[in-house]
Amino acid sequence: MKEKESKNHANPLGLDAKREKAGSETFRKYNYQYHWAFCRMLDEHSEGNEYAIFVEEHEDVTLANSLDGESALFEFNQIKEISSKSTVSSLSKDKKDSVSPLKKLANSVCNKQFSGRISSVNFVSTGGFSFDFHKNGFSLEVIEVGLLTEDEKAKILESISEIDKEKILENKLAFIIPSLPEKGFDLVVEGKISQLINKHSPGCTYNSSSIYDCIIRDLQRKGENSFDYLEWETSLKKKAVTSRQLDKIISQHIKIKPDxxxxxxxxxxxxxxxxxxxxxxxxxxxxxxxxxxxxxxxxxxxxxxxxxxxxxxxxxxxxxxxxxxxxxxxxxxxxxxxxxxxxxxxxxxxxxxxxxxxx
Structure with a gap:
C-alpha cells in the first residue's frame, strides 16, 4: 500500500528572515507585566488578604491592600523585562533621550496626594541586579535599599533627591527579582491558580484555564483603560481586579459535591x-x-x-x-x-x- 505523501510543505513566509521582530518582543514584555500582576494577586489571595490590583495606574502594577478607599495603602511596582543585570549606574544615570529608571519611578510616586499612603515602591527586573553584596555570594529575591552599601545607597538617593524631596523612597524603595519566568509564564500562572484552589478547597473539581482566561482578559481590558476616576468605587469597578472579584470567579468555576x-x-x-x-x-x-x-x-x-x-x-x-x-x-x-x-x-x-x- 502506497504511503501518503507528507503535506508538511515548506513555509513560503519562512524562507526569508523577518525584517522586524520588535513587535513580538514588545508584546511579550507587555504580556509579562500583566502576568506578573496576576501572580502578585494570587500571592495575596493565597494568604487570605483583601486587595485591589491595578495595571497602568501611576505605575506598571499598583496594589491596594484594602477595598476601603479611606484606609488602603499602596504598593507601586515598575516592571522591567530585560536580560541584563541592573547596576547602581544603569539605575540612576540619565540617558541621552530619557531620564533614569529610578527618576521615572520617583516621578510616578513622589509629590502626589497619595504619597503619604505608600507602603512600598519596587523596581522589578527579570535581569536581576549587580550590587556590592552580590560579589560576596549573596542572592536575595527582595533587596531593600537599606541593605546596600552606604556608597550605593547614597548614589541612588542622590540621583532622585530633586524629585523625592520628602525622602519617601529612603525607606520604601526595594529591588525585586521576580520568580515568574520570562517564557511560559501563562502556564506558571495556571499552576498557581491550581495551587490556590487546592489549598483552600481540596477535593473539588475545577477548570484553572477558565479562571485564567476570565482574569487575564479583565486585567488587560482594564489596563488599556486610560481614563482617570475621581471616585474610589468607580475606580475599583473600571480599573481594578479585586479579591472579591477573584473569589466570585473561582466559586463560579469550581464544583464541590455536597454531603x-x-x-x-x-x-x-x-x-x-x-x-x-x-x-x-x-x-x-x-x-x-x-x-x-x-x-x-x-x-x-x-x-x-x-x-x-x-x-x-x-x-x-x-x-x-x-x-x-x-x-x-x-x-x-x-x-x-x-x-x-x-x-x-x-x-x-x-x-x-x-x-x-x-x-
Missing amino acids: ENLTTELLDILKTEYSLSSLKRRKIVSAFNRYYTAKLSSRDAELHKVSSIMKKIIESSFDDFSTAKELEEYVLNKEKDLLESYFPIREDFSGAFLYELIS
Whole structure:
C-alpha cells in the first residue's frame, strides 16, 4: 500500500528572515507585566488578604491592600523585562533621550496626594541586579535599599533627591527579582491558580484555564483603560481586579459535591414542606449547591456576614415555626433589605436559607 505523501510543505513566509521582530518582543514584555500582576494577586489571595490590583495606574502594577478607599495603602511596582543585570549606574544615570529608571519611578510616586499612603515602591527586573553584596555570594529575591552599601545607597538617593524631596523612597524603595519566568509564564500562572484552589478547597473539581482566561482578559481590558476616576468605587469597578472579584470567579468555576446526607434532607424538605414544580425545585437545589461551594471556597466578608445573620435568626426562631417554608419567610422579612440585596433572585435565597437550616 502506497504511503501518503507528507503535506508538511515548506513555509513560503519562512524562507526569508523577518525584517522586524520588535513587535513580538514588545508584546511579550507587555504580556509579562500583566502576568506578573496576576501572580502578585494570587500571592495575596493565597494568604487570605483583601486587595485591589491595578495595571497602568501611576505605575506598571499598583496594589491596594484594602477595598476601603479611606484606609488602603499602596504598593507601586515598575516592571522591567530585560536580560541584563541592573547596576547602581544603569539605575540612576540619565540617558541621552530619557531620564533614569529610578527618576521615572520617583516621578510616578513622589509629590502626589497619595504619597503619604505608600507602603512600598519596587523596581522589578527579570535581569536581576549587580550590587556590592552580590560579589560576596549573596542572592536575595527582595533587596531593600537599606541593605546596600552606604556608597550605593547614597548614589541612588542622590540621583532622585530633586524629585523625592520628602525622602519617601529612603525607606520604601526595594529591588525585586521576580520568580515568574520570562517564557511560559501563562502556564506558571495556571499552576498557581491550581495551587490556590487546592489549598483552600481540596477535593473539588475545577477548570484553572477558565479562571485564567476570565482574569487575564479583565486585567488587560482594564489596563488599556486610560481614563482617570475621581471616585474610589468607580475606580475599583473600571480599573481594578479585586479579591472579591477573584473569589466570585473561582466559586463560579469550581464544583464541590455536597454531603449526601445534606442533599437527601434538602430534597425531603422540598418535597414535603414546599409546594413547588419540579423546575422550581431544581433551581433551589442548584442555588443550594452554589451557596455550599461559595461557603467553602470564598473569603468574601459580605457572604460570611449574611451567613452569620441568617444562622442567628434561624437558631433564635427555630421552635416558633412548624415548617421550613414558614421559617424562611420569617428570616427574609427580618432582614429584608440586606437579604434581598444580596440574593436578588428568590431561589438563591431559598437555597442559602435551606443550607443554613440543614447544616
